[in-house]
Amino acid sequence: MLGVISIILTLIALMYFAYRGVTVLVLAPLLAMSAALVSGEIPALYALSEIFMPAAAGYIKDYFPVFLAGAIFGKLMGVSGAAIAIAEKISDVFGPKRAIAAIVLATALLTYGGVSLFVVVFAMYPIGATLLRRAGIPKKLLPAAIALGAFTFTMTALPGSPQYLNTMPTVYFGTTTFAAPILGIMSSAIMFFGGVYYLNNRANKYMAQGEGYGEHPDENFKDMGDNVPGFLLAFTPILIVFALNFGLTKFYFTRASVINKYKDLGINVNGTWPVVIGLAVAVVFIIIAMRKYLTDTNKIVFDGAVGGLLPIFNTASEVGYGGVIKSLAAFNTVKLAIVALAIPSVFKVAISTTLLAGIVGSSSGGTAIALEVLSEEFLAMNINPQAIHRIMLVAAGGLDTFPHCGAVITLLAVTHMDHKRSYKHIAMVTMGIPLISVVVISLFYLVTGIV
Template sequence: MLGVLAIIATLIALMYFAYKGVSVLVLAPILGMTAALVAGEAPPLHALSTQFMPAAAGYIQSYFPVFLAGAIFGKLMGVSGAATAIADFVAEKFGPERAIAAIVVATALLTYGGVSLFVVVFAMYPIGASLLKKADIPKRLLPGAIALGAFTFTMTALPGSPQYINTMPTVYFDTDIYAAPILGIIAAAIMFFGGVTYLNYRADKLRAEGEGYGDHDEGDLHEEDDNIPSFGIAISPIIIVFILNFALANWWFKRPSVIDKYKSVGGSINGTWPVIVALSVAVVFVLLAMKKNIPNRNQEVFDGSVGALLPIFNTASEVGYGGVIKSLSAFSTVKSGVVNMAIPSIFKVGFSTTLLAGIVGSSSGGTAIALEVLSEDFLAMGIPGEVLHRVMIVAAGGLDSLPHCGAVITLLSVCHLTHKESYKDIAVNTIGLPIIAALVISVFYLTTGIY
């Protein structure tokens, strides 16, 4: 009982203090040790050294190259004026009143093209900030717009999404990434149109109250419109990332000769390699093609590199906390409680998955646990694997975005905003709408049998 109490109490404390702006770098290890102390299963320092640190270090080991390349890319896109040029083009073609929709669509295209969620955040920040600044829309809506494009319908709902979470159920349910396309499209429409409508409503309301873009530290943005590259040059790095990532992920790293080469040295293909290579090539392109737009290239690359550190260490600290929680025997009790919930079949699939995602602060983490623990029970319900696949991951994109979510903390850090300023809009788009979408497609399937 004390172990369950420790999980619940520290999780609530983590969300509360993260929302209040307390550094997760300090908060997560303290609460992880507190959970171990209250549960009485391991001395706090032992939990810090043997559960927290390996989990945090493992995350950094896996994702630091992605964060580093993404941060440098985003920095150079901003200071070179490329983001400003793209924003100018979009504003001219679509008008300032469509700035929010333009950010969401641009983010969605990158995500659906296979660019990882964290990289999209770095790439879209300077473009989105420039667009909102030109339209004089409050900057605090930017994280909500990027989150809508990256963390919702393109991640979990649209059939064929290459994001990792959409591949996870395929092994358990014998499906593919296009599973239940009708349910996926319905869910995607709910999230996209609902999110854009909400953000536009918020923008109109805030501007009616006299709030504009606001005064912010814009060191990552290019301020002078008279020294920016052409739109063709500015958009080229984005196209390079899109095409190279797709080609490497779907062709080069799937060639038998390449796979065998890594197997021969006892290794395997790492899923982050395509986007790391694509970003690196794009960075070199920016440095060469936009040389005259970046007066101090060495300094900007250095600043971009440093900019990767806080986001990845914040996220790794969250992962470390999750490592402690998952090591507690009480976590098995929590999982068992979720498994034994007495609710209708299809709703149990969605509710249990989103609840587990909320506990660990990760949609893919929650899905992994749900698949490992519950997949056989789900299949025994007689529900088609395609339906299970789509309902599970749409639901996983719900409570995963609570204030302690690593992706949310990274997004806010990159945008130089706080939970207090922007979390409400993130939550509506990445918690409220995905849960509604999961409920709607569940009811739709139950009433029509169509998927």
């Protein structure tokens, strides 16, 4: 009983204090030790040093290269002006009447190309604000438009996405980032079209009521056309990431000679390697081809590398917390209850993952915990590993954006909006519609078996 109480109390505390802005780097170890202390099963310091730290370190070992390469790539794309050039081109094609769709697509293109979610937020803010202002659309919809392009289908559903979340299940299930392409495309279509329809509907309603973009004197961003590379040059790094990721995943790391070479060394091919190679090559390309747009390359690379540390350590801390919770007997009871639910097995995958993501306020944190504690049970359900991969990720992108989600708080801060004005729209496009999509693709898989 005390174990269950410790889990509930520490999870509530994690949500509350994360919402209040307390860093998870401090919260996770403290709450992990608190859970151990309240449960009385293991000493708090033992939980910290022998359970929390190995779990956190294991996550860093597996995913540090992805975070590092992705952060440097995103920093270079932002500082060079390549991100702005890409978004501006798309906005020119769509025109002001389709401003919301242009923002979503521009954000999605950058995210799918490998740009960090947080970098995308900074890069898209001036573009999105300018587009909405020209169209007379209320600014309070801007955070949701950016979130739709960055935090949903390009992160969880589109096959081949280089976002680190899409690489996480590969280590556990032997899949690739292109797992379950049919399910992924179906889910992406539901999220994109459903989200754009909702935001356009809200925009039309507000504008019909006489509400416009509004006065926002705190805005301060540079002109979109301020010394940026041409579209083709700016888009080339994204093509490099996608092409290398696709080619290496589909044609090189699937060769028997390559697989056996690594097996002889006692390891398996890691699904994150193609993404890391693609990002690394793209980084070199940007440094060489866009050098005239980079004033201090060493500093930019350093800043990008440092920028990748906080996200991975935040997530690793959540994994460490999950490792301690996993070690408690009460959690095993909860886990068995989830596995024993009298519902189709794919829904067990979705429900457990989205609940964990909602609890920690992070799709990656929830996925990491679910993979750590439930991956073996998932595989034992005789579900196609590709289906597990994709359904798990789409579900993780469901309840992950509760108000205490760090990405949501960052997004609102960057766009100078707040929860009161913008959160309900964010919730609709990042929680409501994605949860609908995971139900649809789960049913589709159950009926057809197609992935």
